[in-house]
Amino acid sequence: xxxxxxxxxxxxxxxxxxxxxxxxxxxxxxxxxxxxxxxxxxxxxxxxxxxxxxxxxxxxxxxxxxxxxxxxxxxxxxxxxxxxxxxxxxxxxxxxxxxxxxxxxxxxxxxxxxxxxxxxxxxxxxxxxxxxxxxxxxxxxxxxxxxxxxxxxxxxxxxxxxxxxxxxxxxxxxxxxxxxxxxxxxxxxxxxxxxxxxxxxxxxxxxxxxxxxxxxxxxxxxxxxxxxxxxxxxxxxxxxxxxxxxxxxxxxxxxxxxxxxxxxxxxxxxxxxxxxxxxxxxxxxxxx
Amino acid sequence: xxxxxxxxxxxxxxxxxxxxxxxxxxxxxxxxxxxxxxxxxxxxxxxxxxxxxxxxxxxxxxxxxxxxxxxxxxxxxxxxxxxxxxxxxxxxxxxxxxxxxxxxxxxxxxxxxxxxxxxxxxxxxxxxxxxxxxxxxxxxxxxxxxxxxxxxxxxxxxxxxxxxxxxxxxxxxxxxxxxxxxxxxxxxxxxxxxxxxxxxxxxxxxxxxxxxxxxxxxxxxxxxxxxxxxxxxxxxxxxxxxxxxxxxxxxxxxxxxxxxxxxxxxxxxxxxxxxx
Numbered sequence: 001x002x003x004x005x006x007x008x009x010x011x012x013x014x015x016x017x018x019x020x021x022x023x024x025x026x027x028x029x030x031x032x033x034x035x036x037x038x039x040x041x042x043x044x045x046x047x048x049x050x051x052x053x054x055x056x057x058x059x060x061x062x063x064x065x066x067x068x069x070x071x072x073x074x075x076x077x078x079x080x081x082x083x084x085x086x087x088x089x090x091x092x093x094x095x096x097x098x099x100x101x102x103x104x105x106x107x108x109x110x111x112x113x114x115x116x117x118x119x120x121x122x123x124x125x126x127x128x129x130x131x132x133x134x135x136x137x138x139x140x141x142x143x144x145x146x147x148x149x150x151x152x153x154x155x156x157x158x159x160x161x162x163x164x165x166x167x168x169x170x171x172x173x174x175x176x177x178x179x180x181x182x183x184x185x186x187x188x189x190x191x192x193x194x195x196x197x198x199x200x201x202x203x204x205x206x207x208x209x210x211x212x213x214x215x216x217x218x219x220x221x222x223x224x225x226x227x228x229x230x231x232x233x234x235x236x237x238x239x240x241x242x243x244x245x246x247x248x249x250x251x252x253x254x255x256x257x258x259x260x261x262x263x264x265x266x267x268x269x270x271x272x273x274x275x276x277x278x279x280x281x282x283x284x285x286x287x288x
Numbered sequence: 289x290x291x292x293x294x295x296x297x298x299x300x301x302x303x304x305x306x307x308x309x310x311x312x313x314x315x316x317x318x319x320x321x322x323x324x325x326x327x328x329x330x331x332x333x334x335x336x337x338x339x340x341x342x343x344x345x346x347x348x349x350x351x352x353x354x355x356x357x358x359x360x361x362x363x364x365x366x367x368x369x370x371x372x373x374x375x376x377x378x379x380x381x382x383x384x385x386x387x388x389x390x391x392x393x394x395x396x397x398x399x400x401x402x403x404x405x406x407x408x409x410x411x412x413x414x415x416x417x418x419x420x421x422x423x424x425x426x427x428x429x430x431x432x433x434x435x436x437x438x439x440x441x442x443x444x445x446x447x448x449x450x451x452x453x454x455x456x457x458x459x460x461x462x463x464x465x466x467x468x469x470x471x472x473x474x475x476x477x478x479x480x481x482x483x484x485x486x487x488x489x490x491x492x493x494x495x496x497x498x499x500x501x502x503x504x505x506x507x508x509x510x511x512x513x514x515x516x517x518x519x520x521x522x523x524x525x526x527x528x529x530x531x532x533x534x535x536x537x538x539x540x541x542x543x544x545x546x547x548x549x550x551x552x553x554x555x556x557x558x559x560x561x562x563x564x
Contacts, residue, residue, distance in 0.1 A: 006388060009467035013384035014396060016377045020437035021396075023418065025403050031414035090305040095298040098306070105309040107554065108316065111542040113496030115514045116535045119521055120315045123322065123532065131318055134335045163315065171554070224409045227498035227514070231521045245409045252413040261413055269410045276405040 035262035042256045052263035062264060064239065065247035072154075072243060073222040076161045080218050081211070083162050084169035089203075091170070092177040110167035118231030121160040122147075150240030153233050157241055160232055161222065169214045176210040177203070209286040216279040220272060244268050323347070323532040330528055346533035354516065355508065356534065363495060363512040364541075366431050371490040373436045375483050382445025383475055387457060397446075404439045408499050416503050430504045431512075435494060441486045448482045449475065485552050488545065495542060513538040 036052055038045035056062050087106050090096050109117065125132050125146040133143040146152045184202045193201070204211075226245040229235060235242035242250075248268065252261030322330060323346055325339040350356055385397050408415060415434070416425075424430030452475070460470045476483075501512045511519075517538060520531045546553065 006467060007390060010384045010388040010390060010393060012468075013380040013471070014393070017381045017400070017437050017442065018396060020377075020434065021399055021403065023422075024415065024434040024437070025406070026399075028411040028414035028418050029406055031417060032411045035414060087305075087308060090301060090308070093301055095294075096302045096305050097298070098302065102305050102309050103554065104550075105312050109312065111492065111546050112316070112539055113498070113514055115496075115498055115518050115521070116539060119517065119531060119535050120319050122521070123528070124315050124318055129331045129335075129528075131335060134333070138334070163312065166312075224407055226409060227518075230498070231518055234522060248409075249412060253416075258413045265410045265412070269406060272407065272410065273405045280401070 032262050032265055035259050036266050038259045040259040040262075042258060045259065048259070052260050055260065056263050056267070061239065062247065065242055065244050066267070068241065069223055069243045072157070072161075072225065073219050076158055076165075076222045077215055077218045079158060079162050080165040080169060080222075081214060084166045084214065085173055085207075085211075087166060088170045088173035088177060092174055106170055107167045109164045112164065114164065114225075114228035115231045117160055117164045118228050118233075121156055121163070122232050125156045125159075147233065148237050150237055153237060153241050157229065157232060160228060161225070164228070165218060165221070169218065172210055172214055173207065176207055180206045209282070212282045212286075213279065216275050216282070220275050220279075223268070223272060223275070319532060320536060323536050327529040330532075346529045347537065350530055350534040350537060353530070354520075354534075355511075356516070356537070358509060359511050359513050359516045360537070362428060362510060363514075363538075366428055366512060367491055367494040370432045370435050370494050371487055373432070374438055374441055374490045375486055377436050378438060378441030378486060379445045379476060379479060379483065380471060381442045382447075383449050383471055385442065385446045386449035386452075387454070400439050400442055403437075408503075412499070412503055419504055425504065426506045426510055427504075428510060431500055435497070435500060438490070438493075441490065444482055444486055445479065448479055452478065481552070484549065488549050488553055491545060492542060 035045065037047055037049060039048050091099050091103055124130055127133060127143065127145060127147050130146065137143050144152055146156050180203065185198055188198050188202060224245050225243060229241055229243060229246060233241040235246050248261050248264050251257045251264065321337070321339060324342045324344070326341055326343050326345060329340060385393060419425050419430050424433065456474070457470060460474055496514065498514045498518065501515045505511060505515060517534060520527055520534065
C-alpha cells in the first residue's frame with residue numbers, strides 16, 4: 001500500500017521530464033528517422049526507402065561538409081586539449097603568481113555566446129579593417145586574406161574555437177591536477193627526476209581519465225559546431241568552412257529538402273553516438 | 289645559486305601565464321574599445337588603440353533602433369522562466385531517481401542518458417514539425433517548454449541526493465510526513481548549492497542559446513538577442529557600429545551574474561562532471 005503511494009509520488013516527481021522526453025526527444029528522433037526514408041519537403045512525404053542514403057554517398061557537397069567537419073575536429077581538439085592543459089598547469093603551479101586574475105581571464109570566454117564570439121574574432125581579423133592585419137601591415141608583413149582564403153578562414157576559426165573551448169576543460173584539468181597526491185612528486189624528486197620526467201611519468205598518467213573525457217567531449221562539441229561559424233564566416237568563403245550541421249540546416253530549412261537533410265542528420269547522429277558511447281565506457285572503467 | 293634559478297623559473301612561468309592572459313583578454317578588450325569609437329573612426333587607418341573621441345552614441349543607437357529593448361526583454365523572460373522550471377523539474381526528477389527503487393525509473397534514467405547522445409542539432413527538422421503541430425511555432429512558450437528538461441541538471445541533483453543518507457527520509461516518514469512534504473520541506477532546502485550552480489548554468493545556456501530560437505522563432509517581435517545579432521552579422525553589409533555595441537550590451541547580464549556567483553562556477557569540484 002505504502003509502496004504504491006510512493007510509486008505515485010515518484011511518477012509525479014519525474015512526470016514532467018517523462019512528458020518532455022517523449023514529446024521533444026523520442027518523438028522528433030523517430031520522426032527524423034522516418035523522414036530520412038522519405039522525400040518529405042514540407043507538404044507531403046512518400047516512402048522512398050534508402051534512396052536518400054544512396055544519393056548522399058554520391059553527393060560531393062555532403063562529403064565536403066563531412067570531410068571539413070572531421071578536419072575541424074581533428075585539428076581543433078588537440079589544440080583545445082593542449083591549451084587547456086597548459087593553462088591549467090600554469091594555474092596550479094606553485095611557481096606562478098597572480099593566479100586569481102589569470103583564472104578569471106581564461107574562464108571569461110565561457111560567458112560569451114558562440115554568436116558573439118564569432119563577431120569578436122571577425123572584427124579582430126577583418127581583412128581591410130581588422131586589428132591583426134593593421135599590426136601585420138605596420139610591421140611591413142602585408143595583409144593576410146583572413147576571410148577570402150579558405151585555409152586562412154579556418155585558421156581564424158581555430159583561434160575562436162580554442163578561445164571559447166578552453167574555459168570548461170581548464171576547470172576539469174585543474175580539479176584533476178590538484179587531486180594528484182603530492183607524495184608522488186616528492187618521491188620522484190628524491191629519485192632525481194626533472195620537470196619533464198615528472199610531467200611525463202606522473203602528471204600525464206594521472207590525468208588519463210580527465211584527458212579521455214576532455215578529448216571525447218570536445219570531439220562531440222566540435223562535430224556539431226554551428227552558431228560560431230554562422231557568425232564568424234557564414235560557411236565561407238564559398239563553402240570552405242561549411243560543416244555538417246550548417247549543411248543539414250541549409251538543406252532542410254532553406255532548400256526544404258527535409259528527407260535528404262534527415263538522412264544526413266542520421267549519419268551525424270551515428271558519429272556523435274559512437275563518441276558518446278566511447279566516453280560512457282571510459283567513464284565506467286575509471287569509476288571502478 | 290639554487291634560489292636564483294628558482295626565482296628565474298618562477299618569473300618565466302608567471303610571464304608566460306600573463307602572455308596567455310593578454311591573448312585571451314585582448315579580443316574582448318578590442319571589442320569594448322571599438323564600441324566606444326564613433327562610426328567614422330572605426331575604419332580610420334591607421335587604427336588607434338584607444339578611442340580618440342570616445343562616445344556612447346553607438347550604444348544609444350543600438351538601444352533605440354532595431355527594437356533592442358524588446359529582444360532584451362524576450363531573452364530575459366525565456367531565460368528566467370526556463371531556469372526556474374528547469375531547477376524544479378531537475379530537482380524532483382533527480383530526487384526520484386536517487387531515492388526510489390523501481391524498474392521503470394531505472395529504464396527512464398537510461399533514456400535520460402540517451403538524450404546526451406542526440407543533440408538538438410541532429411533533429412532540427414522533426415523538432416520543427418513537432419513544435420508546429422503543438423501550435424507553439426513563433427511563441428516564447430515554444431522556446432521555453434522544450435528547454436526545461438536537461439540531462440545535466442538531472443544528473444547533478446541525482447548525484448547530490450544519492451549522498452543524502454536514507455535515514456533522514458525514513459525518520460521523516462515515521463513522523464508522518466508525505467513524500468511531497470519531504471521533498472519540498474526537507475530535500476530542496478539542503479540542495480541549495482546545487483540549485484544555484486544549475487541556475488547559473490541554465491542561465492548561460494538559455495541566454496546564449498541559438499539553435500532553439502532559430503527553429504522556433506520567426507517574427508522579429510519574438511526575436512532573442514542571439515537571433516537579432518546573427519541577423520546583423522549575416523547581412524550583406526554589416527553595420528559594425530551597431531553590431532559592436534549591441535554585442536557588448538548582450539554580454540553584460542552574464543558578466544554581472546558571473547562576478548556575483550563566481551565561486552559557484554569556478555569551484556572546480558562542483559562543476560566536474562558537467563558539460564558545455
